[in-house]
Amino acid sequence: GPLLERRLMDVRLGELPLWLVTCDFSPQGLLGGVQKAWSSYYNKYINVKRGGPAGISMLLAGYCLLSYGWSYQHIKRHRWRKYH
Amino acid sequence: VLHATRPVHTTQQRLAPLPPLPEKGGEVRHGLIPEEFFQFLYPKTGVTGPYMLGTGLLLYFLSKEIYVINHETVAAACILSVIIYGIKKFGADVAAFADKLNEEKVANALAVKNAAIKGLETAIEEEKKEQWRVEGRSFLFDAKRNNIAMLLETNYRERLMTVYNEVKKRLDYQVALQNLKRQKEQDHMIQWVEKNVVQSITPQQQKESITKCILDLKALSKSVQVAV
Numbered sequence: 001g002p003l004l005e006r007r008l009m010d011v012r013l014g015e016l017p018l019w020l021v022t023c024d025f026s027p028q029g030l031l032g033g034v035q036k037a038w039s040s041y042y043n044k045y046i047n048v049k050r051g052g053p054a055g056i057s058m059l060l061a062g063y064c065l066l067s068y069g070w071s072y073q074h075i076k077r078h079r080w081r082k083y084h
Numbered sequence: 085v086l087h088a089t090r091p092v093h094t095t096q097q098r099l100a101p102l103p104p105l106p107e108k109g110g111e112v113r114h115g116l117i118p119e120e121f122f123q124f125l126y127p128k129t130g131v132t133g134p135y136m137l138g139t140g141l142l143l144y145f146l147s148k149e150i151y152v153i154n155h156e157t158v159a160a161a162c163i164l165s166v167i168i169y170g171i172k173k174f175g176a177d178v179a180a181f182a183d184k185l186n187e188e189k190v191a192n193a194l195a196v197k198n199a200a201i202k203g204l205e206t207a208i209e210e211e212k213k214e215q216w217r218v219e220g221r222s223f224l225f226d227a228k229r230n231n232i233a234m235l236l237e238t239n240y241r242e243r244l245m246t247v248y249n250e251v252k253k254r255l256d257y258q259v260a261l262q263n264l265k266r267q268k269e270q271d272h273m274i275q276w277v278e279k280n281v282v283q284s285i286t287p288q289q290q291k292e293s294i295t296k297c298i299l300d301l302k303a304l305s306k307s308v309q310v311a312v
Contacts, residue, residue: 051109058115
């Protein structure tokens with residue numbers, strides 16, 4: 001189908017640069033993209049009748065990974081071996 | 085003027101009634117990885133593919149010390165174990181409690197809806213009864229018309245009575261007036277006649293009449309004596 005209306009998961013790997021070009025990178029576009037991503041995640045995992053721990057645990061895991069990435073340079077100094 | 089840029093009911097979606105919430109969220113394995121990832125790798129690597137990938141990544145991070153083991157690792161391990169133990173033990177109870185709260189909310193809303201429907205149905209019944217009552221209006225108006233006719237009749241007769249009484253009073257007055265006049269004339273005439281007669285009796289006539297009376301009495305007494 002047409003490239004513009006497809007979501008990221010439906011875009012094939014070879015078409016990724018073309019899809020990135022058609023993407024909307026203005027502030028409103030980025031904000032809209034963030035809102036759409038959050039609302040789709042929210043409606044799939046949190047806004048349900050019988051949810052479980054999965055909804056927030058994935059958010060917390062993502063936060064852990066992100067904070068580890070931010071403080072990687074500091075943690076690198078406490079390595080056990082010098083050469084890997 | 086309609087702004088053409090605004091979408092005007094172009095989609096099938098409406099705001100009410102809202103579609104019900106989905107029963108369960110997206111499938112997540114081990115609480116962290118969505119099921120779609122396993123399905124994505126299944127055609128190429130089968131069932132054990134993602135686990136192999138996970139193990140390989142973990143060993144790579146550890147061996148290259150991209151993930152460094154330090155005090156935070158120990159803390160994270162303790163915290164994670166406590167969290168997982170808590171979820172496994174109390175998860176079902178908390179879920180049941182939350183479900184009960186939801187049930188109560190839904191039951192309240194449903195009760196309100198049912199009460200509203202019942203109220204409206206009783207209102208419909210009342211309305212039908214009022215419509216049936218309207219048919220009896222003709223009887224009501226006939227009764228009222230009869231009442232008014234009776235009032236008019238009574239009033240008319242009262243006035244006739246008044247008229248009759250008034251006329252009778254006036255005629256009685258005239259009659260009484262005539263009677264009075266005649267009576268007065270009679271009395272006056274009698275008095276005048278008596279007065280003149282008494283006046284005409286001169287003393288001479290009075291003496292003559294008294295001696296005549298005495299003679300008559302004597303004659304009468306003689307006759308009576310004779311009779312006895």
